[in-house]
Amino acid sequence: MGKTTLTFGEIQLPADPFEAFGIWLREAEAAEPNDPNAMALATVDRDGLPDVRVVLLKGLDARGFVFYTNFESRKGEEILASRKAALNFHWKSLHRQVRVRGTVEEVSADEADAYYASRARVSRLGAWASQQSRPLADRATLEARVAELEAQYGDEPIPRPPHWSGLRVVPSEIEFWHDGAFRLHDRFRLVRDEADESGWSASRLYP
Template identity: 65%
Template sequence: MSAPIQIRSDAPADPLEIFEGWLAEAETSEPNDPTALSLSTVGDDGMPSSRMVLLKGYDARGFVFYTNYESRKGRQLLAHPKAALLFHWKSLRRQVRIEGAVEQVSTEEADAYFASRPKKSQIGAWASDQSRPLQGRFDLEKRVALFGAKYAVGKVPRPPHWSGFRVTPRLIEFWQDGAFRLHDRLVYSRSGEGWTTERLFP
C-alpha cells in the first residue's frame, strides 16, 4: 500500500475544499458508510456522550444529520446546543474533527429529507421510541406492524419529533497519519466570516 498523500502545504482558504476531496476519496475506499461520524454531546451533569450517526448533508452553513428529538442525543442537543463530530476513515488513515454550535434544520429541509427515505425507514421513525426502555424485540415489531398498517397507503408524514440538526463549525481539524507517529495536523478556526489556519505538532 502506498503512503497517503499529506495535507498540502498551501492550505485553501475554505476548509470545505479539503473536506469535499477527502470525503470523495473515502466514498471510493471505505467498505462501509464513509459518511459515518462520531457525534459527541453533553448532558445536564456535564458528562459527555458519543455515538455514531450519518452525515446527510454539508455546505458553508454546516454539517447536517437527522434523529429523533426525543432520543438522548436529541434532548441533550436541544438543551445544550453544542457538539463535536469526528470522521475516521481508516482505509485512508485520516480523520476530521469538527466543533461548533448546533441549530435545528428548517421544517422544509426536514420534510424533504424524510420524504427521500425508504418507506420502511419512515415507518421505523414512527415505531421507535428511541433511547427509551424496550421490554422485548416483539414490542418493537408490534409497533412497526401498527404504523406499517396505518401508513400502508400513500405518503408517510414526518413525525413531529423527528428532524435534523446542523453543526456550524468554529473549528475543523484535518489529521493525516504519518510515519513514526509524526502525523500531519491542520486546524481551521473561525475568524469573522473567514478562517485562520495553523499547523500543530503531532
C-alpha cells in the first residue's frame, strides 16, 4: 500500500494499522480520564456461547495486541481452547473505536517474566493468591491468602506463576471507526493480506 493514507473525516492515518492505532492510542492517553488502554475482550466457550470482559492492553507491536492473565481463568481457558478472540477499544471522549479480530498466541517466557517483574509487589502476590473465576467465600479469604504469601516470600523475589502469562491477539482484520454527525460515521476495515502478512488492504464501510 506504500504511502497511501486512510482518511477518517478530516483525520488522515497511515496505511499501516499498527502505526495508525498507535496514533489514536497516544491521543487517547492525552484525552481519556482513565485507562485509555482498556479494551473489551470477547471469547467463545466450548458451547459456542460468547463471553466479554474489559482487560488492559499491555503490549503493542507489529505482531499484535498483548494482555496478561491467569490461564486457569475463564477467559484463559476459552482462549487456549479456541485460539481466537476479538477486541474493542472505545474512546468516548474522542468519539472513536477500534475493533480487532484474529488468532491468539502465547507470549514468550522472557516477555512474560519481564512484564511480571514490572508489576507492583502486591500484584505479583495476587497472581498467586487468586484462583481467578472460581467461587470465593468472602474477601477476607483472599486477603488472608495474600498475607500468607507476603510472609512466605518476605523480601525474596516472587517468581511468576506457571499458570500466569501473556496472550497476543494477532489480527487478521482491524476496523477504525470515527463518529460522524447524524450517525454518518467513518468506518475503515483493514484486512491482512494472506500472501504477505505485512500487507493490508483497506476498504471503507457504510456506517
